[in-house]
Amino acid sequence: MRPRMDAGLVPGALVAVIDPERGTLTRAYGTADLASGRPMDVADHVRIGSVTKTFTATAVLRAADEGKLSLDDVLERYVPGVPNGNTITLRDLLGMRGGVWNLDGDPAFAEQVISKAPTAEWHEGDRLRAIIAHPEKATPPRTETTYSNSEFYLLGLVLERVFGKPVHEVVNDVVAAHGLDNTTYPTDASLPVPESRGYSYFDEAPTDVTRRNTPAIFGAAGTMVSTISDLAEYAGLLGRGDLLKPETFQSRTQFTGDLHYGLGLAQFGQWIGHNGAVLGYNTQMGYLPEKNVRLAVAVNQYTTPPDLLGAVAATIWFAVIRQLYPGTVPDGQTNAPPNPPVPTVAELDSQLQRALDPAVPASEKALRVAGDDKDPELLTRLASALARYSVTTRVNRVTELGPGQLLATTTVTGPNGVRPMILPFVVRDSSWRIDTSWACANLADRTSAACV
Known part of the structure; x- marks a missing residue:
């Protein structure tokens, strides 16, 4: 709770x-x-x-x-x-x-x-x-x-x-x-x-x-x-x-x-x-x-x-x-590997700033999106979409919830002012990645193959 x-x-x-x-x-x-x-x-x-x-x-x-x-x-x-x-x-x-x-x-x-x-x-x-x-x-x-x-x-x-x-x-x-x-x-x-x-x-x-x-x-x-x-x-x-x-x-x-x-x-x-x-x-x-x-x-x-x-x-x-009551609702984390180390607020904030900077090539970003195997440019497209509206993000809290689950409580500044936002992360290939559904929800057009 x-x-x-x-x-x-x-x-x-x-x-x-x-x-x-x-x-x-x-x-x-x-x-x-x-x-x-x-x-x-x-x-x-x-x-x-x-x-x-x-x-x-x-x-x-x-x-x-x-x-x-x-x-x-x-x-x-x-x-x-x-x-x-x-x-x-x-x-x-x-x-x-x-x-x-x-x-x-x-x-x-x-x-x-x-x-x-x-x-x-x-x-x-x-x-x-x-x-x-x-x-x-x-x-x-x-x-x-x-x-x-x-x-x-x-x-x-x-x-x-x-x-x-x-x-x-x-x-x-x-x-x-x-x-x-x-x-x-x-x-x-x-x-x-x-x-x-x-x-x-x-x-x-x-x-x-x-x-x-x-x-x-x-x-x-x-x-x-x-x-x-x-x-x-x-x-x-x-x-x-x-x-x-x-x-x-x-x-x-x-x-x-x-x-x-x-x-x-x-x-x-x-x-x-x-x-x-x-x-x-x-x-x-x-x-x-x-x-x-x-x-x-x-x-x-x-x-x-x-x-x-x-x-x-x-x-x-x-x-x-x-x-x-395990097994009575779908659980995507069944038999999940151990969580990777949880980043500090400062570490995740720095990684997120680079991840959401459209000027930084995807190959140089420490963070990835979970579904980017279907769309290697997904994170770049996301960064461009947010930059188009001058949206910036600051991490305030990092919470590990259990196997394969991490939440970043952030503050978002954009055209509608300053508001809090939750950014979910999941584990893929022994690293924390941005949840695909969150990335797709924030794309301008949602036409990525990863969002189908």
Whole structure:
């Protein structure tokens, strides 16, 4: 927990493990409120982001079980005007296969999550208007599985139409049926007490964004609030198909695409569950059917774009699982050779400066990218891309996480100011190399053979 928190600039974290054979562990780490210094507490409420989607999906699936709707109904029946709405089915939306524009590229929406001080407030209905106004952004349904918050936002509108009441009431009925006392779909930006404050980095210092997440921004895709104990308990209810007919749950767990996504449910190796991220908060929870184990992690820092500081809750969740339940999630470091010596901050900083200097030939750089055997010029291309925008990097911390894993916590200076960034390294040929996915994410065009 602590090395990943420190490397990822996370003030506080929560973890809960429920194992019928080994017992239950619920623990808090770090700080809930940087202003007061109050420690994190296991009773703290946190935003759970896209874990909300699992509740929304359950509400839709229950409605189908009760005959209130059909999963083969087209969206147009409930929400008119959406591009391709006459061919997109509710099943498509549940499985991230509707082709609905995710709005990440909409400047007005993006400002809500990437700006320290948005110039305008996002209101209820703005999302639907943006989706309808840009039919050219839609793709045909059922062609691929692509993550889209918009699809679950629309499902929230479907639920309102079917039940004749606000979506928060519909979803909170599901919460009550599960018996979760500390989980809720709020109607405003407040959290129940006790609360953990949430933090994001728009510059060098963390900004308190606890009240930035209104229901109008993510709706039924990411608005809910819970505690770590409720999250862990819920992972089992979700993973066992609570509230649903067996055949409905079987349909829910048909996972597709690179996302391994079902109907409002994701697969992570042998685990099923979901992750979530909104400004200031990041969560990951899952259920291991073979052992009836539930495991949840939440942290109170999340920064966009996510390639700056990553999804720390997920990295902690996977690390805990690899310690306690090895072999149940993919592990790229199986039988990894011993780690090479860990460079000091000064050593890695010097190496990184030369690596990201486009004037230094690749043959003279001490650092390499892990996948550069497919593209020997990958590092040069990366250096040129960063130099084009006058981006410079300074290493502040080096953290060894385990076999084949090293993180450099850096400060990046660029056209948008100064911000922290995590740079991951892996072991290749007995040396530390820049992670290929990080290098590809920062290329200007991503056309390298190493990024395919």
